[in-house]
Amino acid sequence: MLLAQVDDGVIDVEEKLSQTINTDVNLLLDASLHIVDSGGKRLRPRLTILSYLAAGGQNISEVIPLAAAIELVHTATLVHDDINDHSLTRRGKISVHAQWGKTFALLTGDYLFTKVYELMAPYDSTYNIIMADACVKLVEGETLQAEAAKNGSIDRETYKLIIERKTASLFQAAARMGALLAGAEESIVEYLAQYAYFLGLAFQMVDDVLDVVGDPDVLGKPIGSDVVQGMGGVANQNGNTVMEGATATGIGPIKIMLAQLIESGAIEIAKAQANEWAHRAQDALLNIPESPSRDELNNLVHLVVHRNR
Amino acid sequence: MLLAQVDDGVIDVEEKLSQTINTDVNLLLDASLHIVDSGGKRLRPRLTILSYLAAGGQNISEVIPLAAAIELVHTATLVHDDINDHSLTRRGKISVHAQWGKTFALLTGDYLFTKVYELMAPYDSTYNIIMADACVKLVEGETLQAEAAKNGSIDRETYKLIIERKTASLFQAAARMGALLAGAEESIVEYLAQYAYFLGLAFQMVDDVLDVVGDPDVLGKPIGSDVVQGMGGVANQNGNTVMEGATATGIGPIKIMLAQLIESGAIEIAKAQANEWAHRAQDALLNIPESPSRDELNNLVHLVVHRNR
Numbered sequence: 001m002l003l004a005q006v007d008d009g010v011i012d013v014e015e016k017l018s019q020t021i022n023t024d025v026n027l028l029l030d031a032s033l034h035i036v037d038s039g040g041k042r043l044r045p046r047l048t049i050l051s052y053l054a055a056g057g058q059n060i061s062e063v064i065p066l067a068a069a070i071e072l073v074h075t076a077t078l079v080h081d082d083i084n085d086h087s088l089t090r091r092g093k094i095s096v097h098a099q100w101g102k103t104f105a106l107l108t109g110d111y112l113f114t115k116v117y118e119l120m121a122p123y124d125s126t127y128n129i130i131m132a133d134a135c136v137k138l139v140e141g142e143t144l145q146a147e148a149a150k151n152g153s154i155d156r157e158t159y160k161l162i163i164e165r166k167t168a169s170l171f172q173a174a175a176r177m178g179a180l181l182a183g184a185e186e187s188i189v190e191y192l193a194q195y196a197y198f199l200g201l202a203f204q205m206v207d208d209v210l211d212v213v214g215d216p217d218v219l220g221k222p223i224g225s226d227v228v229q230g231m232g233g234v235a236n237q238n239g240n241t242v243m244e245g246a247t248a249t250g251i252g253p254i255k256i257m258l259a260q261l262i263e264s265g266a267i268e269i270a271k272a273q274a275n276e277w278a279h280r281a282q283d284a285l286l287n288i289p290e291s292p293s294r295d296e297l298n299n300l301v302h303l304v305v306h307r308n309r
Numbered sequence: 310m311l312l313a314q315v316d317d318g319v320i321d322v323e324e325k326l327s328q329t330i331n332t333d334v335n336l337l338l339d340a341s342l343h344i345v346d347s348g349g350k351r352l353r354p355r356l357t358i359l360s361y362l363a364a365g366g367q368n369i370s371e372v373i374p375l376a377a378a379i380e381l382v383h384t385a386t387l388v389h390d391d392i393n394d395h396s397l398t399r400r401g402k403i404s405v406h407a408q409w410g411k412t413f414a415l416l417t418g419d420y421l422f423t424k425v426y427e428l429m430a431p432y433d434s435t436y437n438i439i440m441a442d443a444c445v446k447l448v449e450g451e452t453l454q455a456e457a458a459k460n461g462s463i464d465r466e467t468y469k470l471i472i473e474r475k476t477a478s479l480f481q482a483a484a485r486m487g488a489l490l491a492g493a494e495e496s497i498v499e500y501l502a503q504y505a506y507f508l509g510l511a512f513q514m515v516d517d518v519l520d521v522v523g524d525p526d527v528l529g530k531p532i533g534s535d536v537v538q539g540m541g542g543v544a545n546q547n548g549n550t551v552m553e554g555a556t557a558t559g560i561g562p563i564k565i566m567l568a569q570l571i572e573s574g575a576i577e578i579a580k581a582q583a584n585e586w587a588h589r590a591q592d593a594l595l596n597i598p599e600s601p602s603r604d605e606l607n608n609l610v611h612l613v614v615h616r617n618r
Binding site: 023024025027028080083084102103104106107109110111113114115117118120121122123124125128129131132133135136138139140142143144146147 | 332333334336337389392393411412413415416418419420422423424426427429430431432433434437438440441442444445447448449451452453455456
């Protein structure tokens with residue numbers, strides 16, 4: 001019952017996204033539809049909707065535009081990420097920059113971001129301040145990651161800072177805005193934000209592990225593509241990823257590095273860290289009233305940690 | 310007296326910009342300061358401040374954040390434009406992408422745009438809707454321009470659509486927001502918006518003419534850099550720019566094209582069009598109450614049309 005409601009909400013989010021990106025500039029429309037319609041886990045809109053419900057919201061249709069805005073931030077960053085990572089595929093399809101070239105991919109990412117702003121503009125400042133803050137942090141995180149990639153090395157502290165800003169911040173904004181829209185009291189809003197923060201950290205670390213050990217056919221993108229960008233993330237016991245000899249263009253060094261990561265035991269350490277964050281997410285949930293939506297947020301943690309894509 | 314006040318306001322805008330781009334990610338801070346501190350005409354914040362005053366605003370400090378947000382939109386687009394145009398210089402300095410590389414330039418542009426959003430977020434939805442709309446149009450205009458560049462040809466109708474969206478929209482938003490903040494009645498807001506729209510069109514066309522015939526030492530960027538991107542804009546009597554044989558990389562064909570444009574009389578046609586738009590801007594001003602600020606807005610039209618940089 002609840003899950004079907006949330007699934008319907010996600011479909012409404014997808015419809016809202018398709019409406020939002022409408023423009024008379026055909027190239028922008030085509031490229032935007034290409035990435036917006038390419039599926040994806042839709043984890044962030046799901047999180048927004050469930051946070052709204054868990055905080056006492058009664059009318060899912062009310063939260064759809066906010067959930068769409070959150071998903072669109074993520075989508076915009078994917079387009080720019082794929083330019084910087086030289087990724088040719090995304091979600092099993094050709095990437096925007098591979099199809100339309102770098103110039104138009106850059107503009108498509110910009111366009112999607114202006115459409116986030118358009119979606120958010122009608123809301124009052126509370127929501128816009130939360131969203132703007134998340135967007136700033138996201139770009140800061142992406143930049144720290146690109147710097148780490150360039151340096152070819154990353155310590156654990158920097159890794160956490162990166163995933164906090166580039167992933168956890170948006171998760172947190174999703175939960176916070178959903179809960180605020182439900183009219184929840186401040187403590188509920190903050191516990192849900194805390195939940196989402198740890199969910200985001202766990203999600204990103206699992207993502208990085210999958211990038212190293214996952215099956216490319218399941219993931220729909222070439223293995224090691226994030227690692228090439230230096231995300232690495234899966235630090236070895238000395239707190240550093242083994243990036244020596246790895247370059248953004250050579251395929252040999254990447255494979256060597258992946259093998260080294262697996263052999264060094266870094267993968268197991270990363271999984272343990274993700275589990276710890278997952279538990280902290282679940283602990284935060286215990287502070288909000290019991291409900292089917294709360295149970296579903298709890299399940300989301302399991303899904304995030306135990307997924308294979 | 311008034312001009313000194315406005316100049317002080319522009320200095321406050323520059324200070325606000327420097328404060329706004331503050332971040333613990335040093336690379337983003339350095340690259341942002343590089344472009345934000347590189348001067349420029351500061352025409353858009355000047356327009357915002359003068360519109361506020363002409364609409365009856367009394368306290369310039371009130372309009373500074375809006376003026377800063379408008380200038381920051383422009384600044385963000387310059388960083389992304391320079392990536393797409395392969396421009397090595399901007400305002401007489403090395404461009405962000407030439408200094409930091411494409412990846413970080415892309416992220417710096419994204420960062421500046423998120424900072425626009427952060428500046429705007431505290432305002433109520435009226436302002437955010439205006440700004441979001443201008444940002445969407447701006448990216449649409451940039452995309453149409455890049456498409457024209459790729460096709461190597463542009464007709465007059467498309468040229469007008471491009472400059473309307475990529476330039477006039479932001480000018481219009483600047484005037485509209487300034488006038489709204491002053492609490493002006495709707496007709497005043499709309500006449501100032503109309504003024505700014507025509508000022509924007511005239512400004513962009515003069516910019517394109519200068520790109521063809523200007524002195525590179527005065528302009529601080531290599532001549533033809535916008536034309537290479539196909540901006541062209543200075544259509545010949547058939548309504549088409551002569552782009553045949555011009556490529557983004559070859560310098561020979563560009564020089565040939567520039568010579569062809571000048572010989573074809575297209576420059577004179579463009580100047581006449583800019584003058585017509587300038588007059589329409591001035592006509593719109595006649596509908597608002599006389600004031601020193603209105604006179605200054607009128608002068609701005611002269612400055613825009615008769616500038617050599």
